[in-house]
Amino acid sequence: MNNETINSNNNSIMQVESISFSYGWLKQKPLFTDFSLSLERGKVYGLLGLNGAGKSTLIYLMAGLLTPKAGRVIVNGACVRDRRPSTLADIYVVPEEFEMPRMSLREFATLNGALYPRFSYDDMLHNLAIFDIDPGIKSLTSLSMGQKKKVLMSFAFATHTGLMLMDEPTNGLDIPGKSQFRRLVASQMTDDRTILISTHQVRDIDRCIDHVVIIDHSSVLLDASVASITSKLRFVENGTAAQAEAAIFSQPSVMGHSLVLPADGSDDETQLNLETLFNATLSSRDSISSIFNPKNA
Numbered sequence: 001m002n003n004e005t006i007n008s009n010n011n012s013i014m015q016v017e018s019i020s021f022s023y024g025w026l027k028q029k030p031l032f033t034d035f036s037l038s039l040e041r042g043k044v045y046g047l048l049g050l051n052g053a054g055k056s057t058l059i060y061l062m063a064g065l066l067t068p069k070a071g072r073v074i075v076n077g078a079c080v081r082d083r084r085p086s087t088l089a090d091i092y093v094v095p096e097e098f099e100m101p102r103m104s105l106r107e108f109a110t111l112n113g114a115l116y117p118r119f120s121y122d123d124m125l126h127n128l129a130i131f132d133i134d135p136g137i138k139s140l141t142s143l144s145m146g147q148k149k150k151v152l153m154s155f156a157f158a159t160h161t162g163l164m165l166m167d168e169p170t171n172g173l174d175i176p177g178k179s180q181f182r183r184l185v186a187s188q189m190t191d192d193r194t195i196l197i198s199t200h201q202v203r204d205i206d207r208c209i210d211h212v213v214i215i216d217h218s219s220v221l222l223d224a225s226v227a228s229i230t231s232k233l234r235f236v237e238n239g240t241a242a243q244a245e246a247a248i249f250s251q252p253s254v255m256g257h258s259l260v261l262p263a264d265g266s267d268d269e270t271q272l273n274l275e276t277l278f279n280a281t282l283s284s285r286d287s288i289s290s291i292f293n294p295k296n297a
Helices: 055-062 105-113 121-130 145-158 175-188 226-232 241-246 274-283 285-292
Strands: 012-021 032-040 044-048 070-075 091-094 163-167 194-198 211-216 219-225 233-237 249-253 256-262
Touching: 012 055, 032 055, 032 070, 032 194, 032 219, 044 055, 044 274, 055 070, 055 091, 055 163, 055 194, 091 145, 105 121, 105 145, 121 145, 121 175, 145 163, 145 175, 175 194, 211 226, 211 274, 219 226, 219 274, 219 285, 226 233, 226 285, 233 274, 241 256, 249 274, 256 274, 274 285
Parallel strands: 044 194, 044 211, 091 163, 163 194
Antiparallel strands: 012 032, 012 070, 211 219, 233 256, 249 256
């Protein structure tokens, strides 16, 4: 085991450095080849990509649950595959699918909370209240999938880990639950915490993220803050014929057409439309790259 501490950017909590990965039992090309990405402290990232683009695999590589064939993942200056207790205690993964043990919520919190030095039972109760969940649960296995997810997320945020990795967290939640989830994320952000939310349900998270990462296997198609995106692009519903002619991307909507246009230099920024941005990035890769990565265009 290598216990070397690796120097990193002071504001960076994680660096994914030139990783390559494939599932050996699948006779197909690697999911990742020479893939790199950096996550900064104090941000909520939305990780987007088509089904099969590697989002879930990337989360497990970030957490050290999978081993890259080449490259490495650094968290707080340590390689995650070194499995340092201090590193593992600062990462929490909320998977898309999971099972809860046959025990009460208090037993679950006592057993698992001991693994996280900053875990707060009172904070877990506060998070449960946001979800309208009664904390007196006698058996976690008796809950519905949506309730289990609410309980797990309430516990996860109460661990106060510096890095939270969430894979499709709104799957299984009803409409009020999705709104409660956004409230929970907003209430939990601090300058020293990083949250990464992987999802294909972009409308569930477009009001609670401040940075967007769109990937397609080994390619990072977009890696930009919401502030940067809304300063460089305009999102218009039911635009004029002239706007449609100048648009980078256009798609039908209930109001006519959703358009993505280059910013026109005015001070009036439009609100991010994450679904339209995602579709625009996939279908107009060169145009988006030329705006956000002019050196690579």
